[in-house]
Amino acid sequence: MNRIPVSAAAIPLLGCACLLLAQQPxxxxxxxxxxxGGLGPIPSYYTNRSVPLGAVxxxxxxxACTARGHAKLVCLADLLKKDLxxxxxxxxxxxxxxxxxxxxxxxxxxxxxxxxxxxxxxxxPAQEGIVKSLLKEATGIAVGEGYDEIEQILNADDFLKDTxxxxxxxxxxxxxxxxxxxxAKGTWQFYFGGHHLQFSSTYRDGAxxxxxxxxxGVEPFTQIKQNGRDNAPMAQEHAAFxxxxxxxxxxxxxxxxxxxxxxxxxxxxxxxxxxxxxxxxVRVGDLSQDRRAxxxxxxxxxxxxxxxxxxxxxxxxxxKELADTYVSFSxxxxxxxxxxxxxxxxxxxxxxxxxxxxxxxxxxHPHSVWRDRSADYGGNK
Amino acid sequence: xxxxxxxxxAARLGVAALVAVMSAPALAHPMPNTEISISLGADSAxxxxxxxxxxxxxxxxxxxxxxADLLAEPQRSAVAQYFDAHFSVRAAGGVEVPHVVRSITRWxxxxxxxxxxxxxxxxxxxxxxxxxxxRNFSLQYSAVIHQVPNHFALVYLNRDFYAGRIANQGPVExxxxxYDFSRDAIPAFEVTMASGSLWRGLWAAVSLxxxxxxxxxxxxxxxxxxxxxxxxxxxxxxxxxxxxxxGWPYTxxxxxxxxxxxxxxxxxxxxxxxxxxxHVPRILVEIAIAGSVLLAAVHAIRPLFAGQEWKVAAGFxxxxxxxxxxxxxxxxxxxxxxxxxxxxFNLGVEGAQLVAMACAVPLLYVSRWRWFHVLRIALMxxxxxxxxxxxxxxxxxxxxxxxxxxxxVGQLDxxxxxxxxxDILQMQRGPRExxxxxxxxxxxxxxxxxxxxxxxxx
Numbered sequence: 065m066n067r068i069p070v071s072a073a074a075i076p077l078l079g080c081a082c083l084l085l086a087q088q089p090x091x092x093x094x095x096x097x098x099x100x101g102g103l104g105p106i107p108s109y110y111t112n113r114s115v116p117l118g119a120v121x122x123x124x125x126x127x128a129c130t131a132r133g134h135a136k137l138v139c140l141a142d143l144l145k146k147d148l149x150x151x152x153x154x155x156x157x158x159x160x161x162x163x164x165x166x167x168x169x170x171x172x173x174x175x176x177x178x179x180x181x182x183x184x185x186x187x188x189p190a191q192e193g194i195v196k197s198l199l200k201e202a203t204g205i206a207v208g209e210g211y212d213e214i215e216q217i218l219n220a221d222d223f224l225k226d227t228x229x230x231x232x233x234x235x236x237x238x239x240x241x242x243x244x245x246x247x248a249k250g251t252w253q254f255y256f257g258g259h260h261l262q263f264s265s266t267y268r269d270g271a272x273x274x275x276x277x278x279x280x281g282v283e284p285f286t287q288i289k290q291n292g293r294d295n296a297p298m299a300q301e302h303a304a305f306x307x308x309x310x311x312x313x314x315x316x317x318x319x320x321x322x323x324x325x326x327x328x329x330x331x332x333x334x335x336x337x338x339x340x341x342x343x344x345x346v347r348v349g350d351l352s353q354d355r356r357a358x359x360x361x362x363x364x365x366x367x368x369x370x371x372x373x374x375x376x377x378x379x380x381x382x383x384k385e386l387a388d389t390y391v392s393f394s395x396x397x398x399x400x401x402x403x404x405x406x407x408x409x410x411x412x413x414x415x416x417x418x419x420x421x422x423x424x425x426x427x428x429h430p431h432s433v434w435r436d437r438s439a440d441y442g443g444n445k
Numbered sequence: 446x447x448x449x450x451x452x453x454x455a456a457r458l459g460v461a462a463l464v465a466v467m468s469a470p471a472l473a474h475p476m477p478n479t480e481i482s483i484s485l486g487a488d489s490a491x492x493x494x495x496x497x498x499x500x501x502x503x504x505x506x507x508x509x510x511x512x513a514d515l516l517a518e519p520q521r522s523a524v525a526q527y528f529d530a531h532f533s534v535r536a537a538g539g540v541e542v543p544h545v546v547r548s549i550t551r552w553x554x555x556x557x558x559x560x561x562x563x564x565x566x567x568x569x570x571x572x573x574x575x576x577x578x579x580r581n582f583s584l585q586y587s588a589v590i591h592q593v594p595n596h597f598a599l600v601y602l603n604r605d606f607y608a609g610r611i612a613n614q615g616p617v618e619x620x621x622x623x624y625d626f627s628r629d630a631i632p633a634f635e636v637t638m639a640s641g642s643l644w645r646g647l648w649a650a651v652s653l654x655x656x657x658x659x660x661x662x663x664x665x666x667x668x669x670x671x672x673x674x675x676x677x678x679x680x681x682x683x684x685x686x687x688x689x690x691x692g693w694p695y696t697x698x699x700x701x702x703x704x705x706x707x708x709x710x711x712x713x714x715x716x717x718x719x720x721x722x723x724h725v726p727r728i729l730v731e732i733a734i735a736g737s738v739l740l741a742a743v744h745a746i747r748p749l750f751a752g753q754e755w756k757v758a759a760g761f762x763x764x765x766x767x768x769x770x771x772x773x774x775x776x777x778x779x780x781x782x783x784x785x786x787x788x789x790f791n792l793g794v795e796g797a798q799l800v801a802m803a804c805a806v807p808l809l810y811v812s813r814w815r816w817f818h819v820l821r822i823a824l825m826x827x828x829x830x831x832x833x834x835x836x837x838x839x840x841x842x843x844x845x846x847x848x849x850x851x852x853x854v855g856q857l858d859x860x861x862x863x864x865x866x867x868d869i870l871q872m873q874r875g876p877r878e879x880x881x882x883x884x885x886x887x888x889x890x891x892x893x894x895x896x897x898x899x900x901x902x903x
Contacts, residue, residue: 326594
């Protein structure tokens with residue numbers, strides 16, 4: 065009776081082994097990393113460095129490339145490409161692709177991670193100079209528009225960096241890329257963007273074929289001092305639209321007023337072609353000459369963000385289509401309250417301006433987009 | 446080993462919730478959008494809707510919408526009516542099936558890009574109805590979006606009984622409900638699931654119950670501590686010592702009696718708990734379980750309630766059953782689904798218990814040897830130490846839970862480094878705290894648990 069039947073004990077022992085195995089921990093949480101497609105840690109090419117464009121010197125770049133217009137863009141692009149390390153060059157010069165061109169956002173890189181290109185923070189002062197010269201040649205020259213507006217939007221991110229202590233906001237985190245090879249022949253796009261900014265000018269055989277989508281936003285909306293200057297990059301767009309809306313007669317205002325509420329723009333990033341089926345609001349052709357002119361002035365604050373000759377071409381097109389363009393708004397016409405919104409919807413032209421609650425600092429802040437139904441991404445699909 | 450300080454509690458209490466957060470869909474957009482989690486039962490569906498109140502306030506037609514407390518009457522009823530009107534479920538033939546707004550609660554949500562904001566969570570149920578197939582229907586949801594057309598709702602699949610997703614395994618991304626500007630309308634969201642089967646749901650419940658017990662060392666040690674004295678009899682002066690093997694009839698009677706009593710106890714409370722007829726705060730249940738292990742282990746060293754083991758097994762079985770039932774609560778998927786889940790889960794629990802009992806059999810064999818006393822006391826001493834660790838570990842959060850309850854929804858004010866994030870998540874009672882983005886923004890190599898803790902404390 066004292067002998068243990070070993071075989072009888074074997075089965076329970078086997079069960080116990082299984083039981084012990086079941087006690088293995090399921091792995092510490094987080095060991096598996098984020099979900100596929102998740103953001104993960106911010107890539108190292110976001111250096112979180114401030115690069116105040118105002119202080120960047122373009123003398124060397126301008127001396128090396130003395131041509132004007134598209135020829136200068138090609139010259140500067142070649143200069144930059146020659147100076148970059150192979151690793152950076154591989155990220156700067158990409159094949160032309162509408163898919164990559166669509167990778168822009170109103171969000172900072174902390175949140176939106178799909179942007180392509182090399183960041184300003186990765187570049188040497190000489191390379192920064194070339195980029196600044198490129199921007200100046202490709203954009204408008206008016207104060208508060210074009211290049212000057214871009215410089216202020218970058219400064220605003222340095223302001224957010226200082227105010228929120230979140231280093232992910234930084235002027236050095238804005239990105240530049242060439243989609244397609246800048247050359248006298250062929251298609252390419254000058255891609256420059258980051259938080260609250262997208263610049264996408266497309267060229268074919270040396271001529272601009274698209275200046276959009278062009279996104280601008282800024283937080284805070286109030287004028288701020290940063291990087292040695294006053295910054296209020298969206299003030300002119302706002303003032304022009306508010307003036308145009310306030311000038312409408314009460315009857316026109318009530319026709320222009322949308323019943324729905326807009327807390328953001330609707331044809332935003334990654335929302336290609338989501339235009340309304342029918343145009344809402346008041347037809348610009350039905351407005352008086354003065355009121356039409358005020359609206360055109362507002363449109364100029366967007367079209368004026370590209371180089372003057374190309375801006376003139378686009379403006380002529382929009383002027384020709386102006387009578388069949390509609391303007392509508394939601395909220396108040398002064399565009400100073402949260403969720404105030406204005407839209408310009410023409411045969412080609414599309415502009416949205418949305419005044420939103422402050423996200424990072426108290427107050428309000430605008431998001432705005434200029435699109436062209438036929439010329440976004442140069443009309444390429 | 447899992448019984449590492451804090452891990453048993455953290456793992457069993459919180460891993461499900463944590464995993465839910467970790468695997469939150471990449472689709473998630475750092476904007477205050479709506480999120481709809483759909484759970485599909487055998488004959489019903491549940492919709493857990495999380496709506497950012499600031500956007501809802503823009504859409505409610507009433508003059509008080511911008512500022513009033515949305516959960517005070519009469520606003521609460523108006524909010525319920527609003528969702529009732531902007532929510533409909535249509536069966537495959539196009540016939541609308543009934544739905545009911547079951548609950549509305551308020552939460553504070555946090556988003557790194559938006560900051561803190563008020564969030565309402567609604568549970569809307571589509572109960573069993575003639576012609577309603579929860580695997581093939583269309584959802585017409587227009588709340589907020591009809592008035593704020595840039596707003597959108599991300600849709601997730603949470604549970605799907607027929608596909609074997611029976612517990613909170615974490616929602617998977619399902620789709621999005623958006624305003625279609627080209628048609629000036631909000632398209633219906635079509636739910637068409639691949640055919641599943643009742644057996645897959647039942648089998649998932651069995652596996653869940655089985656693994657729940659086998660993975661829970663505390664349940665096993667409690668039972669083992671009671672069964673180790675089944676062959677023995679209290680003896681000596683005032684019955685303060687254990688005898689050796691008392692023969693097979695005596696052993697078998699006690700062994701089966703204790704096991705059966707434990708089964709009856711935990712089955713009863715599992716049933717009561719799963720149907721939410723009884724609710725005991727989870728943390729108290731966990732402490733009581735650790736206490737039950739301690740009591741049983743001490744008894745196995747020195748007899749405390751010799752001959753009464755079955756009563757202890759039954760009594761604490763009730764407590765262990767409550768812990769089992771935690772996994773099964775909150776689905777709201779109707780009686781059929783719940784009954785099948787509870788049935789399968791309990792079968793799994795019994796299966797695991799049989800395995801545990803089989804493991805105790807070798808101990809019965811060796812209980813006639815003289816050195817069995819040494820073995821028994823050594824094993825039980827280890828168990829006592831473990832039980833004490835569990836009690837201490839589980840009591841720390843319990844203290845804080847009280848302050849948490851007092852605050853209802855708000856900031857957590859405890860020393861977060863003291864216990865695992867799983868516990869904290871558990872206290873938050875719900876995985877949807879926008880933690881995913883915080884994790885993503887964390888520096889590389891950061892401890893995920895600490896990031897969660899930081900986010901919760903913010």
